[in-house]
Amino acid sequence: MPASLRPLSTGELLDRTFVLYRQNFALFTGIAALPYVALGACQLLLLGGTRANSVGAAMFTSLAAVALLIGLFVAQGLAHAGTTYAVSALALDRPVSIGQAYSSVKGRLLTTILVSLLFSFALGIGLVLLIVPGILVLAKYSIGVPVAVLENKGVRKSFERSKQLSQGSGGRILLVYVLLFALMIGISMGLGAVLGLVPFLRNTVWFAIIVRLVVNVLAAPFLTIALTLLYYDQRVRKEAFDIEHMMTTLQSAGTTASAAAAGVTA
DSSP: OOTTSSOOOHHHHHHHHHHHHHHTHHHHHHHHHHHHHHHHHHHHHHHGGGSSOSHHHHHHHHHHHHHHHHHHHHHHHHHHHHHHHHHHHHHTTOOOOHHHHHHHHGGGHHHHHHHHHHHHHHHHHHHHHOHHHHHHHHHHHTTHHHHHHHSOOOHHHHHHHHHHHHTTOHHHHHHHHHHHHHHHHHHHHHHHHHHTTSTTTTTSHHHHHHHHHHHHHHHHHHHHHHHHHHHHHHHHHHHOHHHHHHHHHHHHHHHHHHHHHHHHHO
C-alpha cells in the first residue's frame, strides 16, 4: 500500500508535500511552467502596445487587461488540474509524466477553472467584507479542485463533496494554508531580492512580470500538492480509502495473474 495512504498529522502532511516536490521537481515545475510561461510571454509582448498615448492604445490596454485576466484563470486551472493529477498518480504509486498529466485532465479543465475561479471569488469577497466568511470558505471548500479533477464531478457537486470531506478538519486545513502561504511570500520576497540585483531588470515592468512568473512556477505547486494529499488523507479518515485501494489493487493483480495463467495453459 502506498506510504501516503494512511492518516497523516499536519506535520507529516507538510513533510510529505516537500518530499514529493523535491523528488519530482522537474515534473511539478514543468507542469506549472507551460501555462504560466505562455501567459508571461503574452504579458511581455503586450507591453509595447500599452505605451502609446491615444484612444486606440487605451482601448487596446483595456482589452488586453481583460484577456490577461482570463488567461490567468486558464493558466491557474491548467496548473492546478495537471499538478493534482500528478500528485494523485505519485500518491498511488503510478508512473506519470507532464504529457500524461495534461492529457488526463483535458476533459475536466473547464470544471476545474470554474471551481478555482468561484473559490477565489468567494474567498476574496469573504476576506474583504468580513474575515470570518473567508475563513469558512477556506475551511470547507479548499479541496474542491482535487474533487473536480479526481472524481470528475461538476462544479456544485465538487463544492458539496469538498464540504463533506472537510467536515471536522477545518482547523488543520487553515493551518496548512497559513504555513504554505507564508512560504510562498518568503519565496516571492527572496526571488524579488535576487532578481532586483540584475541591472537591466531593476525598476522595470519586466521585473514584476518575471518575479510573478518564477514564483508561480516554483511556489504554486506546493499548495496544490498539499491540498491533493489532504484530499486523500480525508478520504482515508472518513471512507477507509486506503483499504478500498488495497482491495482494488489486489483484485486487479489477481485478475492479471489469472489471465496470465490462462494464457500459459492455452
